Amino acid sequence: MTAILILMTLGLLLGGLLGLAGQYFKVEGNPLQEEIESLLPGSQCGQCGFPGCSPAAEAIANGAAPVTACPPGGKALAETLAAKLGVSVDLSGVADKGPMIAYVHENLCIGCTKCFKRCPTDAILGSSKQIHAVFADACTGCEKCFEVCPTECIEMRPLTHTVQTWYWPSPMMTGVAA
Amino acid sequence: MKLFRIRGGVHPHDCKTLSADKAIEDLPMPSLLHIPLQQHIGAAAKPAVKRGDHVLKGQLLANSQGMISAPIHAPTSGRVVGVGHYPAHHASGLSVHTITLQPDGKDEWVELFPPADPFALDPAEIATRVAAAGIVGMGGATFPSAVKLNLRNRYSLHTLVINGAECEPYLTCDDRIMREYSANVIDGIRVMAYALGVENIIIGIENNKPQAQAAMREAATAFPNIQVVGLPMRYPMGSEKHLVQTLTGLETPARGLTADIGIVVHNPATALAVRDALCEGKPLVSRVMTVSGGAIQQPRNLRVLLGTKVQDVIDYCQGFREEPTRLISGGPMMGNVLPDTRVPTVKGCNGILALTAKEVSENQESPCIRCASCVQACPCGLLPLEMAANARAGNLDAVTKLGLMDCIACGSCSYVCPAHIPLVQYFNYAKGELASRQRAKHKQDETKRLIEQRNERMAAQERAKKEMMERRKREAAAKKAAAAAAAAKTAQEASA
Numbered sequence: 280m281t282a283i284l285i286l287m288t289l290g291l292l293l294g295g296l297l298g299l300a301g302q303y304f305k306v307e308g309n310p311l312q313e314e315i316e317s318l319l320p321g322s323q324c325g326q327c328g329f330p331g332c333s334p335a336a337e338a339i340a341n342g343a344a345p346v347t348a349c350p351p352g353g354k355a356l357a358e359t360l361a362a363k364l365g366v367s368v369d370l371s372g373v374a375d376k377g378p379m380i381a382y383v384h385e386n387l388c389i390g391c392t393k394c395f396k397r398c399p400t401d402a403i404l405g406s407s408k409q410i411h412a413v414f415a416d417a418c419t420g421c422e423k424c425f426e427v428c429p430t431e432c433i434e435m436r437p438l439t440h441t442v443q444t445w446y447w448p449s450p451m452m453t454g455v456a457a
Numbered sequence: 458m459k460l461f462r463i464r465g466g467v468h469p470h471d472c473k474t475l476s477a478d479k480a481i482e483d484l485p486m487p488s489l490l491h492i493p494l495q496q497h498i499g500a501a502a503k504p505a506v507k508r509g510d511h512v513l514k515g516q517l518l519a520n521s522q523g524m525i526s527a528p529i530h531a532p533t534s535g536r537v538v539g540v541g542h543y544p545a546h547h548a549s550g551l552s553v554h555t556i557t558l559q560p561d562g563k564d565e566w567v568e569l570f571p572p573a574d575p576f577a578l579d580p581a582e583i584a585t586r587v588a589a590a591g592i593v594g595m596g597g598a599t600f601p602s603a604v605k606l607n608l609r610n611r612y613s614l615h616t617l618v619i620n621g622a623e624c625e626p627y628l629t630c631d632d633r634i635m636r637e638y639s640a641n642v643i644d645g646i647r648v649m650a651y652a653l654g655v656e657n658i659i660i661g662i663e664n665n666k667p668q669a670q671a672a673m674r675e676a677a678t679a680f681p682n683i684q685v686v687g688l689p690m691r692y693p694m695g696s697e698k699h700l701v702q703t704l705t706g707l708e709t710p711a712r713g714l715t716a717d718i719g720i721v722v723h724n725p726a727t728a729l730a731v732r733d734a735l736c737e738g739k740p741l742v743s744r745v746m747t748v749s750g751g752a753i754q755q756p757r758n759l760r761v762l763l764g765t766k767v768q769d770v771i772d773y774c775q776g777f778r779e780e781p782t783r784l785i786s787g788g789p790m791m792g793n794v795l796p797d798t799r800v801p802t803v804k805g806c807n808g809i810l811a812l813t814a815k816e817v818s819e820n821q822e823s824p825c826i827r828c829a830s831c832v833q834a835c836p837c838g839l840l841p842l843e844m845a846a847n848a849r850a851g852n853l854d855a856v857t858k859l860g861l862m863d864c865i866a867c868g869s870c871s872y873v874c875p876a877h878i879p880l881v882q883y884f885n886y887a888k889g890e891l892a893s894r895q896r897a898k899h900k901q902d903e904t905k906r907l908i909e910q911r912n913e914r915m916a917a918q919e920r921a922k923k924e925m926m927e928r929r930k931r932e933a934a935a936k937k938a939a940a941a942a943a944a945a946k947t948a949q950e951a952s953a
Binding site: 320321322323399400401402416417419440441442444445446447448449450451 | 495545547548549551553848849879882883885886888889890892893896900901903904905907908910911
């Protein structure tokens, strides 16, 4: 009888201790993964081959994917990631086409709503049999709409500067500096 | 009055004699006006007219959008021939929304409603009228003036400073305004002081403008609360923080406003515009600007309708003496390069300078010898050489830590650098790059929010669909049961 009692109390005590330890010494995933995820564009476009930005961040943190994996991020992101992970990277192969945004050619749009339904950021305005339009501010250039358009009326255009966003280039680049 | 010393600064040759003796002239009516919808800091105005409309002088062309914005008015009577895009008055050469107006030559004013006595109005009403007149800071910053006149609600103010320093070389438009319209400028200043609820008014004018000082002193004799103070000649005396420090000894906190120490600074040209708006009911449709520089045949001070092409202004000054090396809007120290002469003039353009190669004196850059001339010249107490070295290496965080955001981009460092390093150009680039990164970060955050919202909405739709299906199923089942019960009942009755 006493044996049962002792074993039971021991079991309860140790079990409780284990539970508490589990709570206090909890390991929160890979902190690096979260940091990397915050750097990624977050549009879950899947161009890297992973099902979203979170799995991509995990793969980059583990070293399973190169820092150049994110096409929308371009060179700038690759550089930041390389600095974060302390790896050296050859950026010459990274095609940096700069930020692109979708544009709907209104004369070709038939109002099929296919692009509108796929847009991960609700950047397309439209409804059935209405001409669609893109909110340039919300578009991340993930090209999901570009792929599904049956009339190929969506064009990916480079994001051009406006008077508000334009700024002087570095004197180094303009050749003013020797 | 005792003045306080500020640190740094430079003494460029002021070249003001080219145009200082030329009285303000009205530019003849140009054949076409291109009026940009963004001539101020803040949100662009929204067109209120369409192509083909006939408008009168002073009629509203575009409404202001939001708190920090300004409306645009027709500079003369005529027909709107286009609402579209036109190259901006900007170094980038990009196009902006612009209304094109073909003057009919009558220059007919819209009906004006000036108040009988501006001093009988509520101060808030004055700010409202200034906002409706589309008045922005005419010194070149183009911040909507009404916002600054409304500062009394949030700060306890005690002094209005009028910035007549005009420390930029070549520019003489404020000088001429203060000489020729001193009484009107004083009226405007008094209206602004009334709107701000301050008693004490100081007009600071650099000592290279003795006639302007005398004219303003004379116009202000009737008002003991207005002091006209001669300022030492030193660039950048016209920087509002440095001007306030020279006059009062009070230093504006870093990245703060002069309102934090109870002082508001306005430009004399703004005061004149405020006077025209409050005493005559006229919106801002023209401005005085200096056309000068070694490449200009006849330097002049002109009153130009907003939207007049720079080419028209230069043509009136008999064109170029020689092909200018650089065309600048504003002063040579802080002005902006203009891409070509077809861009329109805007509210913030206080000068058009066509400089010769000799005046520009572009030199080959050589390595920094760490002489620290730039450190001595910096009026903000920064280390330009260190900041530029970091900006060059792309280390923008370090540049920010060294005080990039306190840099007023006055260009004193570049001016004194014996190695001709484009220091201020590095800082302008760094500021632009940082702002661009901030925009990218903001967009990323917004993208995340949009994605989350969309996912939530999708999940809610999915749930609603499932619930609907279940309800339908339940209803169908209930119906079937009811039908079965009814059938059983009829069967029972039949058997009975």
